[in-house]
Amino acid sequence: MNAPKTHTLHIVGAPADVAARITALLDELRTRFDARWRTADYASAELLLIHTDSVYGHMDWLKAEGNGRLVAALTSTPDAYAFGVSAPVAPADLVSMLNRVGAHLAGEPLPAKAPAAKASAETPTSAPAATARVAETKATVPMAAPPAPAMASTHVPDNTSGASLLDLINGKTPMYGRLHLQASGLPELYIDTHDQTWHSAASLKGLTPWCTRAFGHGEVKVVGEADYTRQTATLPSQPLARLKWLAHLVRSDGELEAGLDANGRYKLSRWPQSEREFPKHFRIATVMLKQAGTVDEIAAQGGAGAADVANFINAYNALGYIDREDHSTAPGESRGGGLFGRVKKATAAS
Structure with missing residues (x-):
């Protein structure tokens, strides 16, 4: 009897506890999958499971899909995507979606979806246009564009004043993506909510002050991908769950x-x-x-x-x-x- 095939996925943009839950389910539900599933890094994963219910998540989905990557959406509107799973994740839904992805990887065509709802007057034209350009380059079965977020500006205002680091890690602030945290007397900290990683020259314990105070105005800034890569090139990369662990350790x-x-x-x-x-x-x-x-x-x-x-x-x-x-x-x-x-x-x- 042949061993089941192994496929890989990478979770993009989900809060740390949600990503950990999905990773655990891959093991807990292994007997219900048609193939084995494990996590891998962004570059090598066969499937990118992207949390799309945000401006940056939607942009990540468009970029990855446009680059020819196989993508699935973790979203409150899973029916708008060829491959989607609802958030919060229900085990049966995850099994169904990954089994359909496995069938596609085995040679079945992408499933078609019903057209998505029309965008409102506030919906930016850039996201639908980008989706249309992607669709024109595809030779596979056309897919409906995912619902575009209501805010398209690449400038993200600082709306974190008074919030905590744990709020940011858990996705409870508008700040999202590649972030630079800087405050007087505190070590610099870089957080990538896409890849669920952080970088700092300080030790884990040295980041305790960030976990026990509220953010001041301007202390959290969005950084472009090129600048973020340059600024973190010499800093070790750590899983965001480790920083979440520290925040819960010291905050009470x-x-x-x-x-x-x-x-x-x-x-x-x-x-x-x-x-x-x-x-x-x-x-x-x-x-x-x-x-x-x-x-x-x-x-x-x-x-x-x-x-x-x-x-x-x-x-x-x-x-x-x-x-x-x-x-x-x-x-x-x-x-x-x-x-x-x-x-x-x-x-x-x-």
Whole structure:
């Protein structure tokens, strides 16, 4: 029996938690795919799954499709695309879409879609025109243009004042794309929301001040692709999930975040990637991997402070590493918390 073929995809522009959920689903749902799917870098991936519900996401879709790349949309309007999956992602929808993509990669033509709704009077002419030019160069079955965003200006005003770094990472600010963060007394930080990466000459721990303050006016600026590439050429590239981890670690000042029961019992679902700048975390992780415990119990067994344990739980819960039991749950009846608990429930429901 021949082994199933392996295909690759790269997720573009999705918030870090959404990208992590999709990556987890590729493994969780592997028996339901007609082929195996794994993530790859932008250049080598067979499929680009692009979050299109933003100005920059729509532009990314147009550019990639125009360059002949196979693209799928992560969007609130999946029916407007040849290959689309709704956001938030439902496991059954992801399986259906990737199986159709796999069939196309095996030789089937691109599916045709019903015409998209007409653009409103506020819709810029540049996006439909670009879509039309792309369609004229295609030899495959014509596809309807995706709905264009209502704002087309390449100038993005600074609307982040008062927002936090975590707001930016989670896509809750209008600032999107390749960004340069600069403020007096703080290390420079570059964030690419397209590729879900960041660059800085500072260590991870050195970026803590960015995670514990609100942005001031003009501290976040959009950078052109050429300038961004030049400015980050000598800086290491890091996954954005790592910066999200830091933001959750330091923002609550030793208290469990909202939604986490102060009297609950917490356990690691698997061994996490440890950060050398936080040596206490190794002991905390060792305790939490063995059995569930309250914050105070884990602190006592791990030789750490309760504040350190609470911060640890906040950070790894944000990335889906924590299983938890609320105080109303009987010992041993673990209630899945974080990303992977939600994935398991969603998979069972589908």
